[in-house]
Amino acid sequence: MALKEVSSNKSFGGWQKVYSHESSELGCTMKFGIYLPPQAEENKLPVIYWLSGLTCTEANFIEKAGAQRYAAEHGVIIVNPDTSPRDLNIPGDCDAYDFGVGAGFYLNATQEPWKKNYRMYNYVTIELPGIVNSNFGIAEGKQSIMGHSMGGHGALICALKNPGLYRSVSAFAPICNPSECPWGIKAFSGYLGQKETGFWSEWDATELVKRYNGPPIELLIDQGLEDNFLSQKQLLPENLIEACKAVGVPAILKKREGYNHSYFYIASFIGEHIKYHVEALLK
Numbered sequence: 001m002a003l004k005e006v007s008s009n010k011s012f013g014g015w016q017k018v019y020s021h022e023s024s025e026l027g028c029t030m031k032f033g034i035y036l037p038p039q040a041e042e043n044k045l046p047v048i049y050w051l052s053g054l055t056c057t058e059a060n061f062i063e064k065a066g067a068q069r070y071a072a073e074h075g076v077i078i079v080n081p082d083t084s085p086r087d088l089n090i091p092g093d094c095d096a097y098d099f100g101v102g103a104g105f106y107l108n109a110t111q112e113p114w115k116k117n118y119r120m121y122n123y124v125t126i127e128l129p130g131i132v133n134s135n136f137g138i139a140e141g142k143q144s145i146m147g148h149s150m151g152g153h154g155a156l157i158c159a160l161k162n163p164g165l166y167r168s169v170s171a172f173a174p175i176c177n178p179s180e181c182p183w184g185i186k187a188f189s190g191y192l193g194q195k196e197t198g199f200w201s202e203w204d205a206t207e208l209v210k211r212y213n214g215p216p217i218e219l220l221i222d223q224g225l226e227d228n229f230l231s232q233k234q235l236l237p238e239n240l241i242e243a244c245k246a247v248g249v250p251a252i253l254k255k256r257e258g259y260n261h262s263y264f265y266i267a268s269f270i271g272e273h274i275k276y277h278v279e280a281l282l283k
């Protein structure tokens, strides 16, 4: 798969790059960011995937999270894809910020007109890691995943649906129970069809954790307490924590006094999350 370098900027001794490529899974040109710390010049390194939230491109995380400093400190590669297919001109794909372009929800759609291209789950779990592993020096089997909001939902479902694929998972302000919140109900109805027939529980972390069957897993959930979307019941961390307790899956809930949903919040704690992942990746 041919990669085209879109940009390259030196950062903390390493390189923040953006590449584009033709995605066979999504049927369009996709961009992703990759931070290569200075250690990547000499060694194969572990990788953390970051999944962004609604309205984001690959640029938001690169420019706002401040992750490069910590990735350089710990010698870890960070890869961050875009949040949906783009430039397909599917009718209705740009009508709202929470559905269609910028809102792929990290699932494989089953409904027309989305099912041919809206396959972000396969893209982030199979196609993109294949491209990354064959083009960069990734230490075999050493990958973790994290994300924010819609991307936090994505990180959680990717880990819960693929026992053992990721060494660790963490999420900032994730949409924890999409089947029960307005964002999720809208997206799942459009991409998957009705709840009764659309197998929504296969794409919902709170449901998936109840039937998790694999090597021990721990969920690190981070939540700002002044997050508007928390009070609007879009995120529902309490439902996920309750489900984890019921089935004995360990979950850490970090409650952050005064923080909202923004990248200012993410930047405040991204170093803590990267350290958490690196500890799991180095085991």
Ligand SMILES: N[C@@H](CCC(=O)N[C@@H](CSC=O)C(=O)NCC(=O)O)C(=O)O
Residues within 6 Å of the ligand: 052, 053, 054, 055, 056, 060, 064, 097, 148, 149, 150, 151, 261, 262, 263
């Ligand atoms: N109405 C807002 C909603 C968009 C928003 O807040 N997006 C968040 C993620 S929300 C859940 O997935 C985000 O990360 N925005 C990008 C940023 O750089 O802050 C709007 O349309 O802006």
